[in-house]
Amino acid sequence: MSTITAQTHAVSDHSVLVWLAGLLLIGLISWSIHYFIIVPMQRKRHILESIPYCPSLLLPQLPAEHDKIMRVDSQRLIHLSYRVNLYQLTCSCLRFRRIRRFYPANDIRRLCRHLRRELQNSGCLQNLDELTRGVISFRLRDGCYVRESLTNSEMIVGFHPRSSIVRVYTYRKSPDDPLGGPYTGAVDKFTYNHRQEIWVYGEPPPNADEILTVVETLMTACRARYPNPEKLPHIKETLQMPIPETEAAMAARARRESILAARRSTTPLQQ
Numbered sequence: 001m002s003t004i005t006a007q008t009h010a011v012s013d014h015s016v017l018v019w020l021a022g023l024l025l026i027g028l029i030s031w032s033i034h035y036f037i038i039v040p041m042q043r044k045r046h047i048l049e050s051i052p053y054c055p056s057l058l059l060p061q062l063p064a065e066h067d068k069i070m071r072v073d074s075q076r077l078i079h080l081s082y083r084v085n086l087y088q089l090t091c092s093c094l095r096f097r098r099i100r101r102f103y104p105a106n107d108i109r110r111l112c113r114h115l116r117r118e119l120q121n122s123g124c125l126q127n128l129d130e131l132t133r134g135v136i137s138f139r140l141r142d143g144c145y146v147r148e149s150l151t152n153s154e155m156i157v158g159f160h161p162r163s164s165i166v167r168v169y170t171y172r173k174s175p176d177d178p179l180g181g182p183y184t185g186a187v188d189k190f191t192y193n194h195r196q197e198i199w200v201y202g203e204p205p206p207n208a209d210e211i212l213t214v215v216e217t218l219m220t221a222c223r224a225r226y227p228n229p230e231k232l233p234h235i236k237e238t239l240q241m242p243i244p245e246t247e248a249a250m251a252a253r254a255r256r257e258s259i260l261a262a263r264r265s266t267t268p269l270q271q
């Protein structure tokens with residue numbers, strides 16, 4: 001009798017183990033399908049959908065002599081390297097294969113950290129203009145990039161219609177530069193929180209009023225093309241605490257509105 005009971009327990013334990021192993025296997029398969037198939041497909045779809053409404057910058061085509069595979073060592077994992085091609089702007093790293101390769105040829109958003117490093121090591125970066133080099137040196141984090149002329153300067157803006165963070169790349173003011181520009185300092189990155197209307201991480205760029213006016217116009221145009229307007233954040237509405245408008249903020253707003261009005265009045269009519 002005791003032998004039969006022991007056998008029954010053994011069969012029962014074995015069944016539990018089989019069930020657990022089965023559940024573990026199902027979980028592993030589900031996770032793999034999600035991680036390796038569904039997520040990459042979603043990312044690809046998001047990128048391809050974003051191309052019509054997200055403008056970007058195209059890099060000049062490098063000479064054909066760069067159409068070769070170069071090895072770039074991983075900075076995180078020893079003995080691991082990636083294969084990059086500067087002419088085709090391709091890399092064998094995971095981030096490139098999953099995200100960056102879906103951007104069009106020569107698009108600046110194709111640059112993963114390995115392509116950026118090889119551009120630097122090969123000296124090709126020096127062929128690019130200073131503003132573009134500035135954007136590349138600060139990494140490519142944004143979905144949309146636009147280059148805009150300012151009255152006495154120039155800037156590149158990185159943004160996304162659904163994000164409240166805007167990155168402005170422009171020239172710093174040197175001590176001898178006139179207040180209104182042109183500015184001869186180094187290219188720097190200035191981060192603006194569009195929702196809270198503040199410059200994050202320090203001082204604003206020179207000619208900040210004009211920059212904000214242009215940024216506002218860019219964001220408005222980009223958001224108008226966004227296919228799911230109901231998903232766009234409403235400025236101020238998402239804030240938990242309303243920010244009281246100071247006299248300085250009111251004055252800055254008035255200046256921006258006057259610049260915007262001036263720009264509108266001087267924009268040539270479309271033919």
Ligand SMILES: [Zn+2]
Binds near residue numbers: 092094112
């Ligand atoms: Zn890479």
